[in-house]
Amino acid sequence: MHINLLCVGRLGERYLEAAQEEYCKRLQPYTRLEITEVRDEPFRDTRSRAVVEAVLAREGERLLRRLPAGAHVLALDRRGTMLSSEEFAALLGELGLQGKSRIVFVIGGALGLSGEVLRFAAERLSFSRLTFPHQLMRILLLEQIYRAFKINRGEPYHH
Numbered sequence: 645m646h647i648n649l650l651c652v653g654r655l656g657e658r659y660l661e662a663a664q665e666e667y668c669k670r671l672q673p674y675t676r677l678e679i680t681e682v683r684d685e686p687f688r689d690t691r692s693r694a695v696v697e698a699v700l701a702r703e704g705e706r707l708l709r710r711l712p713a714g715a716h717v718l719a720l721d722r723r724g725t726m727l728s729s730e731e732f733a734a735l736l737g738e739l740g741l742q743g744k745s746r747i748v749f750v751i752g753g754a755l756g757l758s759g760e761v762l763r764f765a766a767e768r769l770s771f772s773r774l775t776f777p778h779q780l781m782r783i784l785l786l787e788q789i790y791r792a793f794k795i796n797r798g799e800p801y802h803h
């Protein structure tokens with residue numbers, strides 16, 4: 645299985661990059677992992693709905709352009725479906741059994757994901773009702789993907 649994290653913006657902090665490197669290293673035996681970043685759109689005033697929509701649309705276009713053909717797209721969105729770690733592992737296992745060889749997780753920028761991206765996704769996954777910074781969300785997702793492989797292989801890690 646080839647897993648791609650498609651993200652708006654960069655991590656920007658050394659400690660987050662170290663965490664990302666660590667999980668990429670841990671995931672090496674389990675999957676081909678690729679992390680793709682698209683440029684975030686600068687903005688000043690988020691009180692204007694038009695500004696927010698314009699930022700989301702531009703970032704959304706960049707994300708949609710980078711989606712590989714035939715990929716199964718899972719959007720990270722706090723309004724999406726909440727799963728336990730076991731259910732998340734089962735979902736990845738099921739996608740593998742269905743022959744979905746390329747999974748793309750999409751993480752939005754500071755203002756979220758555009759309607760176009762959310763509609764394009766096969767599923768929307770929530771990691772809780774809390775809003776996380778997109779940089780932290782990337783690390784949380786990497787850890788849960790790693791946990792999912794450990795669960796699916798029956799290897800010690802998850803309790």
Ligand SMILES: C[S@@+](CC[C@H](N)C(=O)[O-])C[C@H]1O[C@@H](n2cnc3c(N)ncnc32)[C@H](O)[C@@H]1O
Pocket residue numbers: 719720721722723750751752753754755756757769770771772773774775776777778781
């Ligand atoms: C700062 S959040 C965006 C906040 C935006 N106001 C919203 O409600 O979507 C940045 C990105 O991180 C991801 N994210 C943040 N919290 C999340 C959560 N609880 N579950 C799933 N994804 C989350 C989403 O992809 C989101 O687009």
